[in-house]
Amino acid sequence: MADHLNLQGRRAFVTGGSKGIGAAIVRRLRMQGAEVVLSAQDMPLAEQLAAETGARAVRLDLTDLRAAHEAVTGHGPFDILVNNAGQDQHAFFTKTSIEDWRYLLAVNLEAVLATTHAVLPGMQERKYGRIINIGSEAGRQGSKGGAVYAAAKGGVIAFTKSIARENGRFGITANVIAPGPVDTPLLRKALEGGGDKLLEAMKGSTLLNRLGTPEEVAAAVAFLASEEAGFITGETLGVSGGMGC
Secondary structure: OOHHHOOOOOEEEEOOOOOHHHHHHHHHHHHOOOEEEEEEOOHHHHHHHHHHHOOEEEEOOOOOHHHHHHHHHHHOOOOEEEEOOOOOOOOOHHHOOHHHHHHHHHHHHHHHHHHHHHHHHHHHHHOOEEEEEEOOOHHHHOOOOOHHHHHHHHHHHHHHHHHHHHHHHHOEEEEEEEEOOEOOHHHHHHHOOOHHHHHHHHHHOOOOOOOEOHHHHHHHHHHHHOHHHOOOOOOEEEEOOOOOO
16 A cells, blocks of 8 residues: 555544444554544444454443543544544424434534544644544535534534634644435435435435445545645535535
8 A cells, every 4th residue: 555545653533433434434544554443332333343443442422522522532642533423313394303403413513523622632732633524415505304414514514624724733634525325324214214216316416326335435534534635624525426516
């Protein structure tokens, strides 16, 4: 593997790392030589992945922001932070509750603030860091039936741009990856009840007329984590089959 893609000596923290996109990210970062700590709520899956890849798994409920902050600081320092964990709820906004809003904002936005706040002091001290937040094309375009999720992901984009502006002088980059429809357990759950018609509509929303794969998102994460991406910051990279163009 080319030296500029080699992550030997780098330590990464990946949230939501037990399945789907998160698991693919863990595998890819380990393949490139990074030491990885992954957090998840589903510990059997997380521990299985850790055993398979040589990563370390920790249980973390991202709605507990203090615990999220302490988990990152307690297992750090980290050179790479990947905020991948996310949850959606498919319902029109008038059918949602305040409790729904609080949960979705906590997991999709507030947890990103907590983990980023935890890693930044060490990154600033070492004059190096890669912060990669998994957003969504919903954060740029909105989402019918996912207004709160879209609002949270839009917040992630604005937050990431702000972190990039504040921390460029420390050699820290901060970027967002905005997937489109990716074939994950989260998407399959969202498709329940919609059948083939909804699946085909999701495929048709991309220019390539297919779902993405977790590995395609993980490849983009690995690139942004590498030395190759050292002059890229404050950007949102769509890995969405052209959905955002």
